[in-house]
Amino acid sequence: MRDVAIIGVGYTKFGEMWGRSFRDIMIEAGLEAITDAGIEGREIDAMYVGNMSGGRFIAQEHVSALIADYSGFARDFHIPATRVEAACASGGLAVREAYINVASGLHDIVVAAGVEKMTDIGTEMTADVLASASDREWEGFSGATFPGLYALIANYHMHRYGTTREDLAEVSVKNHNNGSLNPKAQFRNRISIETVLNSPLVADPLRLYDCSPITDGAAAVILAPAEVAKKYTDTPVYIKASAQASDTIALHDRRDIATLDATVFASKRAYKQAGIKPTDVDVAEVHDCFTIAEIVAYEDLGFCRKGEGGMLIREGVTAIDGDIPVNPSGGLKACGHPVGATGVKQVAEVVLQLRGDAGKRQVDGAEIGLTHNVGGTGATAVVHILSR
Amino acid sequence: MPVPRFWRKIRHRYNLIGSVCRNCGTYYYPPRNLCPTCRRAGKMEEYQFKGTGKVVSYTVIRTPPDQFQELKPYVLGIVELDEGPRVTSQIICDPEEAKIGMRVRQVFRKYTEDGEDGVIYYGTKFEPEDEEYDSGGDNL
Numbered sequence: 001m002r003d004v005a006i007i008g009v010g011y012t013k014f015g016e017m018w019g020r021s022f023r024d025i026m027i028e029a030g031l032e033a034i035t036d037a038g039i040e041g042r043e044i045d046a047m048y049v050g051n052m053s054g055g056r057f058i059a060q061e062h063v064s065a066l067i068a069d070y071s072g073f074a075r076d077f078h079i080p081a082t083r084v085e086a087a088c089a090s091g092g093l094a095v096r097e098a099y100i101n102v103a104s105g106l107h108d109i110v111v112a113a114g115v116e117k118m119t120d121i122g123t124e125m126t127a128d129v130l131a132s133a134s135d136r137e138w139e140g141f142s143g144a145t146f147p148g149l150y151a152l153i154a155n156y157h158m159h160r161y162g163t164t165r166e167d168l169a170e171v172s173v174k175n176h177n178n179g180s181l182n183p184k185a186q187f188r189n190r191i192s193i194e195t196v197l198n199s200p201l202v203a204d205p206l207r208l209y210d211c212s213p214i215t216d217g218a219a220a221v222i223l224a225p226a227e228v229a230k231k232y233t234d235t236p237v238y239i240k241a242s243a244q245a246s247d248t249i250a251l252h253d254r255r256d257i258a259t260l261d262a263t264v265f266a267s268k269r270a271y272k273q274a275g276i277k278p279t280d281v282d283v284a285e286v287h288d289c290f291t292i293a294e295i296v297a298y299e300d301l302g303f304c305r306k307g308e309g310g311m312l313i314r315e316g317v318t319a320i321d322g323d324i325p326v327n328p329s330g331g332l333k334a335c336g337h338p339v340g341a342t343g344v345k346q347v348a349e350v351v352l353q354l355r356g357d358a359g360k361r362q363v364d365g366a367e368i369g370l371t372h373n374v375g376g377t378g379a380t381a382v383v384h385i386l387s388r
Numbered sequence: 389m390p391v392p393r394f395w396r397k398i399r400h401r402y403n404l405i406g407s408v409c410r411n412c413g414t415y416y417y418p419p420r421n422l423c424p425t426c427r428r429a430g431k432m433e434e435y436q437f438k439g440t441g442k443v444v445s446y447t448v449i450r451t452p453p454d455q456f457q458e459l460k461p462y463v464l465g466i467v468e469l470d471e472g473p474r475v476t477s478q479i480i481c482d483p484e485e486a487k488i489g490m491r492v493r494q495v496f497r498k499y500t501e502d503g504e505d506g507v508i509y510y511g512t513k514f515e516p517e518d519e520e521y522d523s524g525g526d527n528l
């Protein structure tokens with residue numbers, strides 16, 4: 001296996017983009033990444049596309065071929081284009097597949113893309129698609145919604161560890177604060193803790209402002225063998241580790257419902273591959289699909305001990321100027337969560353941070369970054385570690 | 389849920405029938421054909437659960453899917469059956485009544501229906517076993 005670098009990144013503005021189609025946003029992100037890498041396009045050998053549910057969001061399957069066609073790689077170059085799916089972790093998995101492809105030596109320049117167009121259908125239908133990331137027959141049948149399942153985690157975490165309702169709210173406040181600094185974020189408004197606590201209950205104890213929004217968006221990163229990366233850019237960012245782990249599809253079958261073992265195992269493998277400790281991480285983009293998910297992620301990624309996630313947010317450790325800044329992009333909560341694109345956007349965002357190109361949301365002197373992308377309630381987790 | 393998909397597991401849903409592996413002694417609900425612990429060495433048999441257990445965690449669903457609108461708000465929980473496995477189910481009680489650690493027992497109830505003349509989907513729900521709840525919940 002050879003070392004791999006990222007030579008270009010791009011992502012669209014996230015939000016409700018009724019005037020723009022699935023292919024429009026994917027091409028925009030791809031072009032931005034190609035431009036950023038300073039390549040023409042013909043150098044690209046293969047493409048991986050993370051997409052959770054083109055079939056149900058826009059009634060379009062075979063999106064890998066569609067994107068290869070509209071980005072000009074199908075007609076003349078006929079490059080292989082492959083869609084990967086792991087619910088909300090589809091994007092992270094696309095980056096990982098591209099990484100494996102380059103690391104193996106099979107191809108040199110490979111694109112990892114992610115895209116989701118979620119707002120063409122109604123909210124009710126969108127919620128149904130998201131619920132399909134869990135066990136449809138034995139969770140969905142009972143009336144479990146996706147926020148409902150994370151609410152089960154939250155209630156248990158609060159009961160067992162004394163995590164408070166305010167701790168959850170602070171995650172949302174922090175991520176909105178960060179989102180206000182990111183021109184591409186869906187929500188750029190700062191909010192108060194009262195905004196969260198007074199928002200409508202969705203599934204107790206989770207309220208509207210504990211939930212990531214429904215979002216259109218696309219992202220792309222371009223990978224190359226590390227030994228030639230400097231040929232394309234002065235500021236390559238290296239993939240020091242790529243890891244993935246699985247767990248039971250249903251939350252009720254987990255060893256502990258307040259722990260995402262897929263995150264625990266993926267991150268342990270990643271730290272080992274990169275040869276670093278959790279405390280070496282300077283900046284992280286983690287999967288905060290709900291506020292409780294970010295608190296649990298702190299623990300499962302090893303940023304603190306089990307049960308201490310609430311304390312981390314309370315003490316400002318994960319704020320943009322804290323010891324371990326988490327989600328400076330605004331995270332899924334404020335930057336938005338186009339499910340198939342999120343994992344790729346996390347990697348793009350950390351690349352910007354490590355290069356020092358993150359503008360107002362720049363974390364001072366970040367040298368090692370981590371991304372954490374989760375599918376369903378934790379049946380899949382993908383972790384990447386990047387460095388300058 | 390499409391009717392065939394529901395119908396295939398109708399006995400298991402109505403009667404809380406799952407599986408037990410006679411090799412390792414682990415109980416499973418919902419039913420499985422393969423023991424995930426023993427895999428090839430497993431020896432799976434059908435098992436009828438006693439239908440009692442306790443609430444591991446719960447929530448109150450305020451914004452349900454369309455087909456559950458008439459039930460809202462409803463309590464949804466993860467119940468740990470006394471034989472060990474955990475199941476996601478509705479719990480029939482007031483939202484204020486629900487507690488982590490609460491003892492519950494199985495009841496047969498309607499979940500949803502496909503329109504006015506359509507199929508009615510029944511299944512297992514849980515209700516508080518009696519008024520003397522185990523309020524501690526620390527023995528989970």
Ligand SMILES: [Zn+2]
Pocket residue numbers: 409410411412413414423424425426427430431
């Ligand atoms: Zn067994």
